Amino acid sequence: MLIYLAKAEAFVLAAKCVGPMDVSPAVWREAAEAWAEMDAVEVARMRVAAHDGILHRVELSEQTRRRAGDLAAGHRLGAGESEVLALAHVGDCVILDEDRATAVAKSMGLSPIRTLRIPVLGAARGTLSRTAAMEMLQRLALVSSAPSDLVKELEHLLGRYSR
Amino acid sequence: MKTQQLNFRIEADLLAALQREADAEYLDSATMIRKLLREGMAKRRLERALLEYQKGEISIGRACEDSGLSHWDMLRLLQERRISTYRETPEEAAASLERILGKAGRVAEKPRSNRPPVGARRDQVQILPDSPTRRGGVLLVGMHPAPASAEAGHHWQGRLGKRLWRSLARLGLLSDPIPGREDESFVAAGNGITNIIKRTARSPAGIKADEIRLGVEVLRMRVERWAPSLLIFVSRDAARAALSTRAVAPGPCAIFGGVPTFLLTEPNAASNEVHENEAALLKLLGTRGKAHGILSQGISAADITEGSIRFPREAKALLPRIRGNVDVVIRGQRLRVSYDPRVGPDRARNARLHIGREMLERMVRAGERLHLHVGSDGLLHLD
Numbered sequence: 001m002l003i004y005l006a007k008a009e010a011f012v013l014a015a016k017c018v019g020p021m022d023v024s025p026a027v028w029r030e031a032a033e034a035w036a037e038m039d040a041v042e043v044a045r046m047r048v049a050a051h052d053g054i055l056h057r058v059e060l061s062e063q064t065r066r067r068a069g070d071l072a073a074g075h076r077l078g079a080g081e082s083e084v085l086a087l088a089h090v091g092d093c094v095i096l097d098e099d100r101a102t103a104v105a106k107s108m109g110l111s112p113i114r115t116l117r118i119p120v121l122g123a124a125r126g127t128l129s130r131t132a133a134m135e136m137l138q139r140l141a142l143v144s145s146a147p148s149d150l151v152k153e154l155e156h157l158l159g160r161y162s163r
Numbered sequence: 164m165k166t167q168q169l170n171f172r173i174e175a176d177l178l179a180a181l182q183r184e185a186d187a188e189y190l191d192s193a194t195m196i197r198k199l200l201r202e203g204m205a206k207r208r209l210e211r212a213l214l215e216y217q218k219g220e221i222s223i224g225r226a227c228e229d230s231g232l233s234h235w236d237m238l239r240l241l242q243e244r245r246i247s248t249y250r251e252t253p254e255e256a257a258a259s260l261e262r263i264l265g266k267a268g269r270v271a272e273k274p275r276s277n278r279p280p281v282g283a284r285r286d287q288v289q290i291l292p293d294s295p296t297r298r299g300g301v302l303l304v305g306m307h308p309a310p311a312s313a314e315a316g317h318h319w320q321g322r323l324g325k326r327l328w329r330s331l332a333r334l335g336l337l338s339d340p341i342p343g344r345e346d347e348s349f350v351a352a353g354n355g356i357t358n359i360i361k362r363t364a365r366s367p368a369g370i371k372a373d374e375i376r377l378g379v380e381v382l383r384m385r386v387e388r389w390a391p392s393l394l395i396f397v398s399r400d401a402a403r404a405a406l407s408t409r410a411v412a413p414g415p416c417a418i419f420g421g422v423p424t425f426l427l428t429e430p431n432a433a434s435n436e437v438h439e440n441e442a443a444l445l446k447l448l449g450t451r452g453k454a455h456g457i458l459s460q461g462i463s464a465a466d467i468t469e470g471s472i473r474f475p476r477e478a479k480a481l482l483p484r485i486r487g488n489v490d491v492v493i494r495g496q497r498l499r500v501s502y503d504p505r506v507g508p509d510r511a512r513n514a515r516l517h518i519g520r521e522m523l524e525r526m527v528r529a530g531e532r533l534h535l536h537v538g539s540d541g542l543l544h545l546d
Contacts, residue, residue, distance in 0.1 A: 003235060030233070034233040048384075051361060052292075076225050078225045078227060078228055079224060081222050081225075097248060098223050098248075099248075100222040111262070112259075113263060117260055145242050150251075150252075153254075153256060154256065161264065
């Protein structure tokens with residue numbers, strides 16, 4: 001999620017669509033710290049987004065950490081995915097770009113959304129103009145190599161839901 | 164590292180090939196075997212992780228952990244091998260979106276949860292995004308958004324913030340602002356807005372030094388990228404943080420990132436201090452070559468007969484505080500004209516420059532509006 005948003009330079013737009021986003025320690029480690037030494041521009045964008053309050057780095061309690069460990073072992077998930085699920089409560093939206101983790105999230109009563117759908121949400125809620133949402137969708141589609149039929153469907157939905 | 168012995172037999176041709184590889188790299192056979200085993204194991208781990216991921220048996224995060232690749236490298240590898248990370252059909256994607264948004268074709272008025280995505284966050288922080296300056300514009304720099312502004316979704320919407328916008332309007336930095344959305348008018352004029360600290364706070368007292376340091380670094384990046392002609396600090400705290408000195412006073416301050424800076428008076432300062440501060444800023448804006456200024460009111464036939472030009476009250480910031488003569492360059496011609504601020508006694512009225520009927524008839528036509536601004540020569544210009 002972070003990687004795609006950073007590549008597409010879409011943190012501010014994403015915040016307009018869904019508000020500020022919580023980031024678990026493992027997600028931050030995997031996305032930002034692993035590449036920090038390489039001085040990648042995407043990492044700089046993540047840091048600025050964190051500084052701007054768009055990304056909120058949360059700490060895990062011991063209980064949440066244990067829960068994340070159980071989820072990772074039980075469902076064969078990575079540390080980042082399991083921490084996101086462990087942090088969320090029933091009814092929460094979680095941004096996940098992963099099919100297996102998405103299936104687990106649904107079974108937990110969460111509302112998973114993929115990064116590519118964020119602009120559609122923004123357009124539907126009226127927090128992003130149709131043009132801005134379309135541009136964001138195209139940027140995200142490009143950096144995530146999304147299948148063209150899926151992008152077309154999302155463009156169609158964006159047009160339908162735009163306020 | 165602790166080692167253990169392993170005895171096994173291999174074919175002669177394989178041993179010969181191994182020996183050749185070892186010789187090529189000036190290694191002994193045992194080191195070469197260990198190296199090949201490590202490389203082979205890593206490759207095998209990667210292939211198994213990819214296979215399991217493709218089958219949907221493990222997540223992408225687990226595939227990274229099992230293979231030892233970073234997320235970035237894994238995404239790149241999946242792209243190279245044309246393995247899609249999107250397995251759901253477009254129909255499934257549509258159905259899932261509709262579940263989140265509400266009934267099919269309708270937008271849910273209330274989100275399912277009133278909390279933001281990704282985990283739990285009860286103290287929702289409103290974002291007040293920065294607005295970039297167009298090249299040559301002015302960048303307004305605050306310390307942090309006030310809770311009232313974050314709540315309103317527009318910069319400086321508290322009681323003191325409103326005073327700031329009125330002051331900037333007097334300076335001609337925004338025109339026809341919509342109450343409550345003054346920041347939009349300011350940005351529309353090519354100016355930018357940023358805060359050193361993005362999160363809301365009631366006072367800068369609780370902000371850690373590290374956070375301020377990072378904020379100043381980010382500000383430096385923005386100044387470099389946006390290339391404003393002037394930085395205007397809204398508060399003393401913002402100026403102190405950016406310029407790394409406690410010795411700041413309202414008026415022109417030190418250069419920041421190669422750009423001149425200016426500190427506004429505190430919003431509750433005495434009116435004469437505010438007036439002097441605004442006049443100093445106007446001079447600075449004028450010397451920056453920016454077409455800031457204030458339009459006169461439409462010049463009517465009666466005005467021409469009277470030989471006067473009327474100006475809105477905002478123009479008084481550019482003009483003397485008391486009645487008297489003032490030097491003005493009108494359409495290139497320097498004249499000494501009389502000025503009346505018309506301050507009372509019951510209420511403030513429009514300011515008036517008396518030029519004389521004959522001169523005015525020659526220089527303007529009825530219906531025109533002249534632009535009052537401070538020129539690079541420091542004089543008032545009417546164009």
